[in-house]
Amino acid sequence: MRVLLGCVNSSVSLVGYDLAKRVPFWYSPGNVLRACGVCAHQDALWVATDNVVQRLDAAGVTPLGLPGPHENLAHSVKPLDFAGGEALGVADTGNSRVIVLGGGKALFSLSPLEGWLEAAGEGGDALRSLPPDAIHLNDFITWKDGLLVSAFNYQPFAGLKRDFPSWQAEGLGCLFHLRRHEGRTIARVAASGLDCPHSLTQWEGAVYCCSSARGMFFRYVEDGCGTLREDARWAVTESHFLRGALRVDGGWLLGGSSHRHQEDGGGMCLFLLHDGGQVEELPLGGPGEIYDIIPWDHALMPGICAMLARRSLLDLPGEFPPRCALPPEYAD
Numbered sequence: 001m002r003v004l005l006g007c008v009n010s011s012v013s014l015v016g017y018d019l020a021k022r023v024p025f026w027y028s029p030g031n032v033l034r035a036c037g038v039c040a041h042q043d044a045l046w047v048a049t050d051n052v053v054q055r056l057d058a059a060g061v062t063p064l065g066l067p068g069p070h071e072n073l074a075h076s077v078k079p080l081d082f083a084g085g086e087a088l089g090v091a092d093t094g095n096s097r098v099i100v101l102g103g104g105k106a107l108f109s110l111s112p113l114e115g116w117l118e119a120a121g122e123g124g125d126a127l128r129s130l131p132p133d134a135i136h137l138n139d140f141i142t143w144k145d146g147l148l149v150s151a152f153n154y155q156p157f158a159g160l161k162r163d164f165p166s167w168q169a170e171g172l173g174c175l176f177h178l179r180r181h182e183g184r185t186i187a188r189v190a191a192s193g194l195d196c197p198h199s200l201t202q203w204e205g206a207v208y209c210c211s212s213a214r215g216m217f218f219r220y221v222e223d224g225c226g227t228l229r230e231d232a233r234w235a236v237t238e239s240h241f242l243r244g245a246l247r248v249d250g251g252w253l254l255g256g257s258s259h260r261h262q263e264d265g266g267g268m269c270l271f272l273l274h275d276g277g278q279v280e281e282l283p284l285g286g287p288g289e290i291y292d293i294i295p296w297d298h299a300l301m302p303g304i305c306a307m308l309a310r311r312s313l314l315d316l317p318g319e320f321p322p323r324c325a326l327p328p329e330y331a332d
Contacts, residue, residue: 001248002296005255006038006047010268010288011320014038016296017270019248022282025327026305029320031313033061037076037139038292041088045297045304048074053090053101058303061311067106070094070132076139076292089140089147096134096156098147098178110147110178112137112187113156130156141200143207144226146179148190150197150209173197175209175220175228191220191228199245199255206231210242210254217242217254217273236271236279244293251275255290302326
């Protein structure tokens, strides 16, 4: 099996990895394409980063700008089960919401903080009054009659990060159930006590996510009351920031990033969490951050790799590796 890794804040932005051979076989340098979340949708690869969602195919890269008022800091991008599966969602982390896209434009958004300032008696533009990146809302999945989203916090405390440097590691992370009702977002805390949660996914009726700062992987089941009950947890790593999750044959493939704010964190790697509980570490190289892991699309990716090999370099600071082409043995 081959997978595609989306990497953020790294010298490489996309990496092709052969799970059977335990080796990477292709990458895109970070000064060719910037990336965070990635997904395949409607014969294209979609890449979220900064203030845009980018559509990639063999012909080129088409950026779709996102509305403000704050910088978007776009994270996850995923297809949604709305409008017959045609809609696409993007985590607009800078504005604490998920934007639903369709037909090349933003249709509507869902935010757990909608109405928060009004309830507190604040006036004016609620979104503009919120601090940017208020709760670090970063990921989502279609769940029940709406979305399940992950966030680092449950109140807009982002402005206090410098005063409370340990805020990310104090169990303030939440999963919210968001749904639309009469044109507004109804939000409910579905799970809490996580440390920098990321990488929501579902498998066999259960919800899984990474508690990234603790290096743990959680499984939740619905408790019949509209919230989630922890069903299992696995301690995967103490040396990496755990983010990116894909179900593979016999277990879970999880991403290991250089640990934030620590000097002893290792380089990027993958962790194979076997169904029996054993953890296998698969090193990838130097420092960097894996954000997403998705299946490698054999019909789509060769054309995109060739297109990226011809693309002009971005004017970015730092050092980047040379371009990489798919190896001749790729077809084997």
